[in-house]
């Protein structure tokens with residue numbers, strides 16, 4: 001099988017994490033890279049043996065004719081860069097958030113659909129090996145009954161770090177909290193109804209959420225988030241005769257109906273690389289080869305549904 005040729009737009013911290021994974025995948029080669037200033041693109045090109053550093057995305061595509069583009073640009077740039085990239089008509093991997101609000105993500109989703117552009121959005125938690133191990137374990141003893149997700153964001157710490165501009169901090173619900181909101185859809189499918197409360201004590205969109213949900217398949221869910229607290233992310237799955245908890249999300253524990261408990265270990269890939277990144281890139285390669293998106297991957301349409309769910313949680317209702 002000939003290797004797929006991917007080109008990369010963006011040369012920051014997350015591009016390096018993706019390149020560490022791709023370096024171990026003989027089925028993918030990187031044909032070229034570009035970034036806003038070229039400085040970091042030159043650095044990554046040296047470190048990862050990338051043959052072409054282009055001045056911009058248009059030049060990158062023209063010079064390297066890639067099979068697909070990986071858009072790994074800063075949060076504020078994802079929407080304009082993705083909008084431009086959709087015009088090339090080649091498959092896109094788009095780092096989250098694919099837009100800073102539901103409108104932007106929806107616009108990208110409809111452009112991709114009308115242009116027939118295969119695409120995938122980088123919600124990498126969907127590929128955590130511990131989640132898939134946990135789901136398999138739970139299914140052995142019966143059905144999933146309930147899901148509880150705590151998606152606390154440490155917004156004060158993020159603000160103090162000074163990495164993100166105000167526009168991103170104001171849209172943090174979409175820029176980052178969608179990681180845990182997306183897990184509701186990953187574990188439970190589509191949501192039928194939400195009843196909840198939300199507060200905006202200090203943040204413009206939301207900073208506290210307490211919601212109960214019913215999924216279309218009848219599973220019940222809870223989502224809670226208190227951004228000015230200090231707590232971390234947590235997922236609990238309640239199955240018939242099995243309970244599973246992920247806290248932090250990278251590690252799992254199960255308990256059975258007799259009270260017997262055990263740990264869920266990460267896969268070798270998730271322990272070695274940024275968790276989920278290996279499976280995620282393998283899934284994108286499969287999408288590029290087949291043109292078909294397979295679970296657990298999500299595309300712009302799925303990301304749009306996640307954005308709308310985040311918006312509904314922030315309003316405290318699905319209405």
Ligand SMILES: NC(=O)c1ccc[n+]([C@@H]2O[C@H](COP(=O)([O-])OP(=O)(O)OC[C@H]3O[C@@H](n4cnc5c(N)ncnc54)[C@H](OP(=O)(O)O)[C@@H]3O)[C@@H](O)[C@H]2O)c1
Nearest residue numbers: 010011012013014035036037040072073074075077095096
């Ligand atoms: N899945 C996850 O868990 C996870 C974790 C962290 C980040 N991310 C996502 O990954 C993306 C990148 O984050 P990061 O931490 O790598 O950011 P970063 O370190 O700031 O790097 C961003 C890169 O994008 C380039 N860039 C910005 N605008 C551009 C444009 N218009 N055209 C070409 N290149 C452009 C920058 O170029 P210069 O180098 O020239 O400035 C830089 O190389 C973000 O969307 C973020 O949400 C995901």
